Amino acid sequence: MPDFSFKVTGYDPFSRARTGIISTPHGKIETPGFIPVGTQATVKSLTPKELKGLGIPMFFVNTYHIYLRPGTDVIARFGGLHKFMGWDAPVITDSGGFQVFSLNRKKYVNTAISEFAVLDREKFTRNGTLKGRSDGVFPDDYRPVGELVRIDRDGVSFTSHWDGTEHRFTPEISMSVQNILGSDIMIAFDECAPYPTTREYSAAAVGRTHSWLTRSIAAWEKNNVRRKNKPYQALYGVVQGSTFKDQRIESAKFVSAAHTDGIAIGGVSVGESKKEMENVLSWCMPNLPEDKPRHLLGVGEIDDIFTLVRHGIDTFDCVQPTRLARMGHLFVNNQIIKSNNQKQKWTIDINKTEYKYDTKPLDRRCSCYTCRNFSRSYLHHLFRVRELLAYRLATIHNLCFVTRLLAEIRKAISRGSLGQLERAWLKSQ
Secondary structure, eight states, rough: OSEEEEEHHHHHTTTTEEEEEEETEEEEEESEEEEEBBSSOOOOTHHHHHHHTTOOOOOEHHHHHHTTTTTTTHHHHTTTTHHHHHHHEEEEESSHHHHHHHHHHSSSETTTTTTTEEHHHHHHHHTTTSSSOTOOGGGEEEOOSSSSEOOOOOEEEETTTOOOOOOEEEEHHHOOOOOOOOEEEEOOOOOOOSSSHHHHHHHHHHHHHHHHHHHHHHHHHHHHHHHHHHHEEEEEEEETTTTTTHHHHHHHHHHSSSOOOOEEESSSSSOOOOHHHHHHHHHGGGGOOOOOOOOOEEEOOOOHHHHHTTTTOEEEEESHHHHHHHTEEEETTHHHHBBBBBBOOOEEEEEEGTTOOOOOHHHTTTTSSHHHOBHHHHHHHHHTTTEEEEHHHHHHHHHHHHHHHHHHHHHHHHHTOHHHHHHHHHHTO
């Protein structure tokens, strides 16, 4: 029997929310659970020991990035990501598809600055920075790096965002790479359509996703047979279909019928509105099996958490808590935080001068290392002088805030009081 299982331990009587336990070869994950993103095989600025101390059960590593740097040959020398990172808890990896499509569209190389400096021409044009500058950079210095992404029925050819070298991903290659990475949970190769997109393009992407899922399963089964004395790797299929109801339902049914350990929902973090994200969940969730864990890819803003939990999502990953932390945007419970006599929404910007003399802890309700030991004034100082400790302390706090919220949500589901908890949180806004 595979060393992977999922058990539902409780339901909310007024929604689809549920609690559960995902068991993997490297440990268990209580659900609903937040999974931080460790793009480059690290949750930026924190050690594995600190992550465990914050109650982080698993983190998300991006296959595309690790495949390019340091490369699968390096990871293979260590026998997988766990030993390479010094992390003995569960790891989830994506297929590489999302990064291929997102990082390689509309990217340009600025040959005047550096042969390998990857920039976004649209952004620079919009900001008016391509009009010629004192450093001698002009619009003509920007050129496309060939055909950055070429999608066909078999897979995807793409150029590295690091150095412009050409690479190829297919379902078989993605499964092989993730097999070398040794993650506890792998994601099947899929195509995430851009947003907005046409019905026709989305339908074609769904068709490729389904075809690639079948091939991913075949490759995954072969790899697991070859892994005889190694930990079992679970596989999640991906539901796609952009914002089209019929395509989402079709995809949910197709992926549900496939031989996988779990199901991921993709394509809801590429520009859609929160209402569109909720629509996608309302279409997909009734068509997913109860006995498989459900993961939502790339969503995790504080405003979204109650929504996705109510719809029955078990785990979700998002870069926002750690990314905001590095910007100095720190989570707070607004029942106790006010700024200029107006309540802030979930975060305060510690860079603002109003915190220069603020001797209070960041959040009196928080028991993290940052809030127990440092004032807002000190955090403000660290960010203003760009000390590396700023990013570390801020990340500790934001992750603690989210994991504490999820712990409260799990308790509320088990008590049948999720709605009450949600109203209390939203009322504070």
